[in-house]
Amino acid sequence: MNDTAQRRIRVLLAKPGLDGHDQGAKVVARAMMDAGFEVIYTGLRQTPEQVSRIALDEDVDVIALSSMAGSHLPFCRKLKPLLEANGLGDKLWMIGGNLPAQDHDALRSLGFTGIFPTGSKFDAIVAYIRENVRENVA
């Protein structure tokens, strides 16, 4: 596909903070690649500044975080203004992992509209991206 208006969906999959549990992130990365997306996986221990910079540099359509160790809210609070400052407010922001239901409203209000707690299915994650990503990618 050389038509830039129809390029593949590009996803940044990041491991925020100090959490080292990356099995989930890695299997989701594989599922996304099998779905035909381009996946940029950051590896562990990304700061909000790093996530925001990589998202900009890599010109991604989706910014997805995998958080298992409970620091999702403080991290997303820091990340939101940085993404906005980089002009990435119109990208699809998602988060998966160990995310208690009581935190979902707060995550949504921070702009992380795609919330996929432990137990979410690959198909649901992929379908959500396809349905919600900006329309100039496929």
Added chain:
Amino acid sequence: MNDRAQPTLKRVTNESGLEVQPLYTAADVAASSGDAMIGLPGEYPFTRGIHREMYRKQPWTMRQYAGFGNPADTNQRFKYLIANGQTGLNVAFDLPTQIGLDSDDPLAQGEIGRVGMSVDTLRDFEVAFDGIDLDKITVSMTINGAAAIAIAMYLAMAEKRGYDVKQLRGTAQNDILKEFIGRGTWIFPVEPSIKLVGDTIEYCAEHAPKYSPVSVCGYHIRESGATPAEEMAYAFCIARAYADEVIARGLHVDEFAGRLSYNFNIFGNLFEQVCKFRAGRSLWAKIMKEEYKAEKPGSMWLRMIAAGGGGGLTFEQPELNIVRGAYYALISALSGTQTMALCSYDEAYTIPTEYSARISLRTMQILIAEMGLTETVDPLGGSYYVETMTNQMREKMEEIIAETDAQGGIVKLVSEGAIQAKVSAQAYKMQRDIESGAFPKVGVNCYRNDQEDEHKVDFHPYDEDDARVQIESLNRVRAERDADRVARTLAGVGEAARAGANVMPAIVEAVKAYASIGEITQELVKVFGRYQEPIRF
């Protein structure tokens, strides 16, 4: 293979890739490697147990993983668990502590005290273990990247309280190679990380000979996607890497091997796990005796904690995890473990509450009090199935070890990210199989509730104020300590590292001067550098 198998029966293969027959007889035992490796408990090759009388003499140690918030919060939970009959402690540290960051480090913000207790200086160890008799309760510390510092703090704390460090028992996880495969609390590059593990083994062999400085973990490799046979085989490869590091310094295997211990997982097929443990016990004994020429039986013992089971627990219908936990505890008891611990039913959600942690503890106590699991040694020994599968699992592990060696060895494969890529691919396949229903999981892909109840789990409250309290406490220690002594001992750590000497004596001195975990780590980073993760999956 087995002509008794009916052609109409579906073929069954366990996770390790071994076919399971509908019936086993003495002929199957003979057709595997026979009964040569069965032996007696307490005797080489220790298939049936490392001690002759096993639980008749003393039941397994019960050691629930615990720790959160400030050291004072954790001290309370420790005392609660001990009051309820727990016989050992396993300390959970927060992530900043585990990767050598002080609580006032910008990278630590939002993570202080969240998944474990926060530690900055020796003062925190003094508070965490206050009022706990370290002769009666053995302490295990789940820390790896910063393990050398945590061991130094533990020994210094015990010495300060008047214990004879030469007699002190306890365990540090301190298995850095598996952190590169899964769990991820590495700090330094691979080579100096292995050197640091060697430093702790060498130091403890001389100064704290009853302390177990390393607990080699198949556990997390299994959680990352390894099969049960790979879990044990990779753990042995890792243990050999540490042993080689120490032997290269001139120590004899019998000077340290008796203090190596192991940590394995207990979820999955019951018989496959029990055979994994029996097979692993004899294989490790064989490796130590034949490859390393160990002479002391203690050097050949696979001393272990068979525990957790987190990878088998489910987010769906979490109360079913209480039932799974009971079966996992049964696996652990049948495995002949030295120590047992269970993930609590709410652990897929949160740090266990006192209530759920107590259920885990009571689960193990029921096995001892009511189920007869301590009455006879290796009760599954002699089962045609178990003996055949034990032989086959041992052969499978030997194949995996030979393959790993042929590819350049575990250190090379971990450095390149090859093991990470392999287990991650398997984890993906397993997750696909769970989603398709090919691998049955109750409550997840079968026997789902029509309407999922609102999950009845109480979330462990995270107190944002803990961070402030911890940083204040660190600042107080910094203000009170002898700044010259801190500077001098920290310089000593850097000098030892640069000289390629064992850094442990210098770390112990720095810790005693109340140098912080972040300050000591910084000194080491200046010399060793930081690990750069290969991105492979």
